[in-house]
Amino acid sequence: MSRSVSLTPAMLFRGAVVPIAVLALWQVLSSTGLINPTILPSPEAVLIRWWHYLLPTDAYDPARSGWLAWALSGEMLFDAYSSLYRVVLGFLVGAGLALPLGLLMGTNPRVYELFDPLIQVLRPIPPIAYIPLAILWFGLGNPPAIFLIAIGAFFPVLMNTIAGVRHVDGIYLRAARNLGAGRLTMFLRVILPAATPYILAGARIGIGTAFIVVIVSEMIAVNSGLGFRILEAREFMWSDKIIAGMFTIGLLGLAIDIAINRLNTHLLRWHRGLDS
Template sequence: MKNSFQAKMFETLQGFLVPIVLLALWQWLSTQAIVNPQILPAPTAVLAKWWEYLKPQELFDPAQSSYLAWLFSGELIRDAYASLYRVVVGFLVGAVLALPLGLMMGANDRIYKLFNPLIQVFRPIPPIAFIPLSILWFGLGNPPAIFLIVIGAFFPILMNTIAGVRHVDGIYIRAARSLGASQTTMFLRVMLPAATPYILTGARIGVGTAFIVVIVAEMIAVNNGLGYRILEAREFFWSDKIIAGMFSIGLLGLAIDTGMNRLNNYLLKWHRGIESN
């Protein structure tokens, strides 16, 4: 037990080694004026701006709001919440549309041949290309941003779901047939569980794509969110705030990806190669 804990600690420290070295090098380049601080501010300046971006802008007034509401009233918290809301809604809508279609296309050759040409035409088109149409169709605000996120999350989930169902080991299918399983039982008890690792991988990729798309969408169609704030900082040449916003996106994305990874490991305890703790 002790050795296992020490191994995990050592692995964690190894993961921090390269970022620490890069931060030290970055700080040295900025303080020695080798790089223009206006173009690439020092990490300490970025951290100061990040804290300014995070903290509440007004003094706490019990008559106006609760302490918790005041604590989460900082600009960064509000922008992060707006971005996260769009990601979650867009991802869920994309998943709800992609999963049934992917399962049907994977399980039925006729449906696959019917929809696959259309899917292959639209799949290479980046969601960013839909920005003009999304604004024409939905105007400004959350709807066009969510629409773009739906497109970004839809295709990774769809393609992984199709691949998962179509690549079920033939041994399982033959065994189920020899035991007299019906098509419904075979789909629910054999094909769907065997495809679950692919589906969860697609969901993880879809969340990452949704995060990429939301930042671009917020630079175009809305007036809040992390992407909007980065664009605003660019207009005023606030390099420290741009980098602070970028790191905020990275940390939020890391938290979501870590959560997705833990969920995958929990749901796939039965799958070979994944050991339960």
């Protein structure tokens, strides 16, 4: 049976070589004055700005409600919380609509023929193209951002769910029928478990897309979040804060991807043959 690969110090060292080399070259170019610090500040300046961005601005902010008034008084922490809140809520809305529709389209040819033309027309349209309509329909604030994120998460989950259901091995279906399995048992015990790897892969892609869409939507429709803060920094030409915000987005995205990957590994242990 295969086992999960654990990271060794040698693997971690090899993975850190290129990032360290890029940071060292970046620092050298900035220190020698070959790069305008207004255009591209040094890594040291970005780190200092990131630390100030992280630190609480004050001990208590009555403008925020509940425990946020105390726990998230730091600007970056509040922005990160705002972005993650929109990502999670928008993803749940989009995936919650896509999963049952995908299961129906995958198992019922009539439902597939009914919805597939509309899906194929709407699927190539990027979520960003819906921004004017989102603002027109929902105004400003969280609703348009959540609407856009839901669209971004909807189609990856939908298409992977359909593919997973339609690619269930026929041997499993015939074996279940020969054993006298009914339609509900066939769906719950055969089709759904066999399609789960596809569904989880779609969820991973969907939440990654949701994280991209939230940054774009925050630059246009809301006044909080990491995307809004990056746009604000651009207006004042704070390049160090822009890069600090970008690195924060990257770290959050990495954390989300690692968490989802570990969840997939845990849920699909039976499929991959991993030891418990």
